[in-house]
Amino acid sequence: xxxFGTVFMPEMALATFENDQWNKAQIVSADSIxxxxxxxxxxxxxxxxxxxxxxxxxDGSVHVFRMDQNIKRFAQSSRFxxxxxxDEAQVAQMIMDIVAKYADDVPLPPGSMYIRPTxxxxxxxIGKAAVPSLTSMLYxxxxxxxxxxxxxxxxxxxxxDETGMRCAPHMGMIKSGGNYAxxxxxxxxxxxxxxxxxxxxxxxxxxxxxGAANFLLIDGNEIITKGLDSTFLHGVTRSTILxxxxxxxxxxxxxDITVSELLERSAKPGVEAALSGTAxxxxxxxxxxxxxxxYTVGSGEAGPTxxxxxxxxxxxxxxKAPDVHGWLKRVK
Ligand SMILES: Cc1ncc(COP(=O)(O)O)c(C=O)c1O
Numbered sequence: 001x002x003x004f005g006t007v008f009m010p011e012m013a014l015a016t017f018e019n020d021q022w023n024k025a026q027i028v029s030a031d032s033i034x035x036x037x038x039x040x041x042x043x044x045x046x047x048x049x050x051x052x053x054x055x056x057x058x059d060g061s062v063h064v065f066r067m068d069q070n071i072k073r074f075a076q077s078s079r080f081x082x083x084x085x086x087d088e089a090q091v092a093q094m095i096m097d098i099v100a101k102y103a104d105d106v107p108l109p110p111g112s113m114y115i116r117p118t119x120x121x122x123x124x125x126i127g128k129a130a131v132p133s134l135t136s137m138l139y140x141x142x143x144x145x146x147x148x149x150x151x152x153x154x155x156x157x158x159x160x161d162e163t164g165m166r167c168a169p170h171m172g173m174i175k176s177g178g179n180y181a182x183x184x185x186x187x188x189x190x191x192x193x194x195x196x197x198x199x200x201x202x203x204x205x206x207x208x209x210x211g212a213a214n215f216l217l218i219d220g221n222e223i224i225t226k227g228l229d230s231t232f233l234h235g236v237t238r239s240t241i242l243x244x245x246x247x248x249x250x251x252x253x254x255x256d257i258t259v260s261e262l263l264e265r266s267a268k269p270g271v272e273a274a275l276s277g278t279a280x281x282x283x284x285x286x287x288x289x290x291x292x293x294x295y296t297v298g299s300g301e302a303g304p305t306x307x308x309x310x311x312x313x314x315x316x317x318x319x320k321a322p323d324v325h326g327w328l329k330r331v332k
Pocket of ligand 1 (some may be wrong): 051209210211212213214233234235236237238276277278279
C-alpha cells in the first residue's frame with residue numbers, strides 16, 4: 001500500500017484572501033498551485049494546517065469527525081501567526097463540498113479520507129520579515145489513507161529528550177509547518193542513534209508530546225496527560241479519548257508529569273502508555289529510551305486499556321456505536 005498521505009484526490013477546494021476579504025471558494029485541480037517565489041510563506045513560514053478524517057459507514061454514508069474542533073484550532077493557528085482571519089463557516093462548507101464530491105473514494109474502515117486544510121501567506125514581499133502577509137491562500141486537500149503506523153498495533157519505542165524542544169514554547173499550540181521542520185533533525189537522529197520511532201519531548205523533565213501525537217499514561221483506572229498550556233498541540237484525539245475514558249468510568253488527571261515519575265510509574269506491571277492523534281489514533285508505547293538505558297513500559301506490548309479505548313473511538317467513527325457526543329457530521 002502507498003505510504004500515508006502520498007495519494008491525493010484530483011481536486012481540492014480553494015479560497016484566496018485579497019483586498020481584505022475572502023473570495024468565493026472554488027473546486028480546482030489538486031495537481032499544482034500558483035505561487036510567487038517571493039510569497040511570504042516561503043520566506044517567513046506564515047503557514048498552518050489541520051488534519052481530520054471522514055469515515056464511511058456500512059450503509060455507504062460518509063461522516064466527518066469533530067470538524068468543528070479542527071476548524072476552531074485552524075482559526076486559532078491562523079490568528080497566532082497573524083494570517084488573515086479565516087471564515088469558519090466558509091472552511092466548513094469547503095470541507096463538506098470537497099468530501100461530498102469524493103465520497104465514493106472514501107475508503108472503508110480501517111481506512112478513511114484524511115482531510116488537510118492548509119492556510120498560508122502569499123503576498124510577494126520579501127521585505128515583510130516582521131510584517132504580516134496581506135493576502136493568503138487556503139485549500140482543503142484530500143488523501144485516502146489506511147493505517148498510519150504500518151506495524152498496526154506494534155508498541156513504539158520513544159526516546160525521552162530532556163534537553164531539546166519540539167518548537168519554541170509559545171508555538172506549541174499552533175499547528176504550523178515550522179514546528180515540524182524544527183523537530184525533524186532531532187527525530188532523524190533519534191531514529192539512527194537509538195532505533196527510536198519517535199521522540200517524546202520533555203524539556204527540563206516536563207513530559208509534553210511527540211513530533212505528531214499527544215502522550216497519555218494509563219495506570220489502572222487512571223489516565224494521566226499534561227494539562228493544556230501553550231507549549232504543545234491541543235489534540236482533538238486527546239480530548240476525545242479523555243471523554244471516552246471518563247464515559248468508561250476512568251479517572252482523568254490532566255496535570256504535569258515529570259520524566260522521573262514517568263519512568264517510576266511505567267515500571268509497574270499493568271501500566272500502559274500511548275500516543276493519540278488523528279493519524280496515530282491510539283498507538284501503544286512499549287519502550288522508553290532515556291540516557292542510553294531502555295525501560296519497558298508495563299508488559300512492553302499493546303495493553304488492554306489502550307486497545308479498549310482505541311476500539312471505543314473507532315466504533316463511533318465507523319458507525320458501530322452510538323455517537324452520543326454528536327462528533328460525526330454526515331456529508332452524504
Ligand atoms: C504535534 C502534534 N501533537 C498532537 C497531535 C494530535 O492532534 P489531533 O488529535 O488533533 O490529531 C498532532 C496531530 O496529529 C500533532 O501534529
